[in-house]
Amino acid sequence: MKISKVIDLKPNLGEGPIWDVKNQELWWIDSQDGRLFRHNEDTSNLRVWDVREKIGSMALYQDGKSVLLALQTGLYKYNLEADKAELISDPEPEYPKNRLNDGKVDFRGRFVFGSMDTMEEAPTGRLYSYEEGKELRVLDEGIICSNGPCWSPDGSIFYFADTWTGDIWTYDYDLETGDVSNRRVFATVDQSDGGACDGMTVDAEGFVWQAHVYAGKLNRYDPDGKLERQIEMPVKKVTCPVFGGANLDRLFVTTMARPPLPRFPEDGAARGTLYVIDDLGIKGYETPRFGK
Template sequence: MRIEVLIDVKTQLGEGPLWDVEDQRLYWIDSIGKKVFRCTVDGRELRAWEVPDIIGSMAIRKKGGAVLSLARGFHFMDFDSGEVELIHDPEPGMQNNRLNDGKVDRHGRFVVGSMDIGEAGKNASIYRLDPDLKVHKLDDGIIVSNGPCWSPSGETFYFADSWAGELWAYDYDLSAGAVSNRRVFATLDNSDGGIADGSTVDAEGYVWNAQVFDGKLVRYAPDGTVDRIVQMPVRRITSLMFGGPNLDILYVTSMSLLLQPHLPKDPIARGSLFAIHDLGIKGLPEFRFGG
C-alpha cells in the first residue's frame, strides 16, 4: 500500500471525491471554500469552479454538467459557463440547516441529507431528487447527514448521522426509491475521537468510512464487523471514493479547518487530496444523475 499527496490544494473543507467513469476525471469539492475541483487520474489538468454558496455534495448529470446540493437547495451547474441555477430548496425558512452529503442511486436519483449547522439539533432530513426534479423526504430526525452509499445490488442503503456514533443500514426499494427498516449496521470505535464522515462501498460489498478527527479509514464487512483499518498521515480526513481506469485507486479528501482546536496540528498537507495505491481492492462505478 502506498499513500501519496496527489494535489496539495489546501481545501478548507475538502469533501465528496467523485470519479466519473465516462469522462475519466476526478471531482471533489471545498464545502466552505465554495469550490468544485476536477483533475485527471494522476492529478493533472486541475480545474476549479466557484459556486455561490456552501456546497455539500455534487453528482455528474447524464445531460451534461452537474447537480449540486448547496446550503440552500438543489442546483444545476454548467461547466462551460460556470452558471449555477436553483432547482428546489427542500427546507425553505430553515436557516439553521443546510444540505450536505449526497450520492446517486442506480436509477439516477440524487439522495442528499441535510444537517443542523450547529451540529446539535435533530432538525435534518434525507431527501431524494428524482430525474423529473420532484423532491421527496425519505427520513428525518437527523443531526448531521453523512456517508450515503449503496450495496452492490442497490438494495441496501448505508448512511450515518455523524454524531450518533453509528453507521446505519436501510432496506432500499429500487423501484420506488424508498427506505425502510433502519437498523444499526456498525458502531464506531471513537476512543481516538473519530466520528463518521464520508463513505463508499467497494466491489466486494464492503463499506468504507472516513473517520474524521482520528484519521482512520475503516473497512466494514457486510455483517458490520471491522475488516481493515488504514491510518492516514493526517487526522482531518473527510471522505473517500475509488477511482482510476481500473477503479483501484482510493481517493481521500481532507480539511484544513481546525474544527477541533484541541487536536494536534497535522504534520503535512492539511486540506490536500490523497491517493492510496496497491490496496488490492476495486470500487464500484458511480451513477450519473438522470435529470
C-alpha cells in the first residue's frame, strides 16, 4: 500500500470526490469556499469553477455540460460553460441555519442528499431524493449532519450516517421507486479518539470505506458491519474516499485545510491535500451520473 499526494490546493473543506469514468477525471469540491475542481491525472490539467456559495455535494449530468449542486440556498443545475446556476428547489426556507450537505447518485440516476445544521447541534436536517422532472421527496428526518450516502454494489442496500450519532445506518433500498425502509445500525464508529463519521464509499466487494474525520483514519467495514482494516492517513481531517483511475483501483481521499468550527483540530503543512492510495488490491465501481 502506498499513500501519495495528488495535488495540494489547500481547499478549506475538500469534499465530495467523484471519478468520471468516461473522461478519466476526478471532480471534488471546496465546500466552504464554493469551488469545483476537475483534475485529469494523465495531463495534470486542472480546472476550477467558483460558484460563490457553500456547496454540500455535486453530481455530474448525463450530458457532461452541467452539474447538479447542493448549495447553501438549495438544489441547483449549474451550466459549466455558461457559469450559470438555475434553482431547482429550496427545500428548507424555514431553517435558515441549515444547509444542504452530502449526496450521491443511485443506480437509476436519482440524487440522494441530506441537509445539516451548520453549527452541527440541532436535529433539523433531512434526507432527500430528487429525480429529474419530479418533486423532491423526503426519505428521513431528525438529522444533525447528513453524511456518507452510498449503496451496495447491487443497489439494494443504502448506507448513511448522521455524523455525531456515532452510527452508520443501513436501509433497504428499492431501486425501482427510490424508497427506503427498515433503518438499522450497520456499524458504530469508535469516537473515543475524537473522530467522527464523514464521507463513505463502497468497493466492488461490498465493503464500506468511511473517512474518520478529525482522527486521520480510513475505516473499512465488511458487509456485516465488522471493522476489517484501518488506514492511518498523513492528516487528521480526512473527509471522503472514492475509487478511481483507469482500473478503478486507486482510492482518492479528500481532506480539509481549515476546520469548520474552532473546536476541531488543525493539521500541519499537508492540510487540504488530495491524496491517493495505491496497491490496495481492491477495486470500486463506476459512479453513476444524474438523470436518465
